Amino acid sequence: MIKELAKVADELGREKGISRDILSEALKEAVTAAIGRKIGKYLEPDVEVDLEKGSIEISIPKEVCEEVDNKWYEIHIDDAQAYKEGAELGDVIMIPATLEDLGRQAALVAKQKLFEKLRDAEKQVVLDDFQGRIGEVVNGVLLKADRDNLIINIGKTEALLPKREMIPGDFFNRGDYVRALLLDIKTIKGWPQLILSRTHPEFMKKLFEAEIPEVFEGIIEVKSVSREPGDRAKVAVYTQNSNIDPVGACIGLKGSRINSISNELRGEKIDVVEWSPDTVKFVCNAISPADVVLTNVFEDENTIEVVVPDDQLSLAIGKKGQNVRLAARLTEWRLDVLKESEYAEIRKERLAAQEQELKDFYVLYNLENLEGLSDEDISKLIEAGIDDIEKLSNSSVDEIIAYLELEEDEAVQVINKAIDYLASKLEEEGIFEDEVPEDVDLDDEDASVEEEEAGEED
Structure with a gap:
């Protein structure tokens, strides 16, 4: 039984990629748990595992006594001499044992515990090996298929290819070679489940890297991909090398390169365009x-x-x-x-x-609508680039003084007339309240302009 356990552990370790150190520790814990189930956990046995030799050495602590009431905890003083010369009453000595000595039940417990430990170790191996490979293409062999999923053996573990991630027309028999993108790792009932995809745009991008040397070497870059899996796709490619035609390089001579990718994707038509x-x-x-x-x-x-x-x-x-x-x-x-x-x-x-918008604007903001401006004033303002009432309302007092040769108070009045005109039009259009903050009183604009000018003088 001991050799059988060691052999099973070693074979499973090689298959799942579990190191011998982890295997040895798992086997030791399994045997220790089986012994504890038999003799009690308060006695700590010694368990040494050597997978290279296929051996497991077990030693159980027993107390030396004159009368043995329980063979698992005690050993007669005469028998103890064979294990420790000069053994005395009350001494605790380590006595070799086997799983067969402990009985069939202990052996079954050891086997069960071993598989539990190996499964936990395999879970960690899967996470360590594949967590950094999300987004890469993996290869595997179909183990079995059901209505919703394909189970793919990808080496150290199994992966799931859902039907929704398969290309329409995909059909595989048991033992067929399958190529897909590692899309995600989900935890299902405490176990990491690898999810594959053959429909994701990234899968086509990875196929370009695999089939086209210039893409693999980074000379040509695949900028973006859009697909309707199994039917048609568009791929945008780009290169900074002016001597290379990125589209022609991806298509290949007589379509040789693009056809190999299309064949992998069940005849999906691929348009290669330049980004x-x-x-x-x-x-x-x-x-x-x-x-x-x-x-x-x-x-x-x-x-x-x-x-x-x-x-x-x-x-x-x-x-x-x-x-x-x-x-x-x-x-x-x-x-x-x-x-x-x-x-x-x-x-x-x-x-x-x-054209109608321009006419409406001209009618609404024409300087001729402003009372108090002569034709000569309007001409001067237009020459200065102030060709509508809105621009006039945003002009400074100094500008108006310079353009119209007015006194300061007259320039302020001109600007305030423009502001009052705009305010009245906004009110007529029903957007006065939306455009002007509640705390602004347009009736006080004269005072505001005058205060601003007074501040500048100070």
Whole structure:
């Protein structure tokens, strides 16, 4: 039984990658626990494990006495002489024993405890070996499959490939080779469970590193990936080396390089486009194979308007919107695709709206609306760059004095008239309360300007 336990421990250790020191300690603790179960924990046995020799030496402490009431705790003085010369009554000496001596129950307890210890050790080995490998590609062999998951043997442990992380069309038989991305390590019922994925964009990025030497060496960089697994993907690549075509290098001669990646992904079609620091250029590359006539960028809305020829609208959008959807994920911009004829109508409407806004602004802020300004004053202000009432309200007293050749109090009155006019218009538009703080009294603007000027004089 002892040799059997040592052999089992050694084989499991090699299989799971557990060091011999950990194995020896686990086996020692298991045997000690079995002995304690038999003779009581208050007597501490000596257990020495040697996995190289496949031996386990056990010694149990027993007290020397004249009459033996319990063979596990006591030894007759005559028998004690064989283990310790000159042994005396009351001495405690270590007596060799075996698991067979302790009985079948103790041996089973030792075996059970050993497996518990090895499982704890294996858990730590899994965490130590794989915690730093999240995001890497691992290779394994299919052990078994159920309705929701595949169990993959990846060497020292097993990993889980959920059906949701499999490419549509993936089919594996028991014993088949499986390649996947180590996506995460989750703790399930106290045990670390490795989760794999074949659908994550990072998996395609790692395949580019594996199949394309320039990507592996860092000459070409994979900037971003967007996928609809098993169907189509877009990959943006970039290089600072002007002598290298990053797209051509990734595709390879007659598509040899990209085809090997596509075959791994169940025939997934891969569009390789060139990344650019120029957002507009990158978007134009991403929307390929359609040509782009012009673009409009709306940064506040994180949106780019893409205009394409009328006959290429379906090409730009793709089947069920796939092309533009992948391009949007790749560039991280919302893309609105319009055909030229449609955009021409929209542009007319926008120009008309802008023209009306300018007219409304001119009508509202025209200097001619301000009482007390002569045509000559208006001309002087326009020449100075103050061509509307709003600019006039923001001007300084010194500027107005210089431009209109007025006295200080007259310049203050001109500015205050502009402020009063704007306040009245804001009130008429119903935005007075929203734009002006509650603690500001526009009726006191004259005083405010005068106080400001007085402060400057001081």
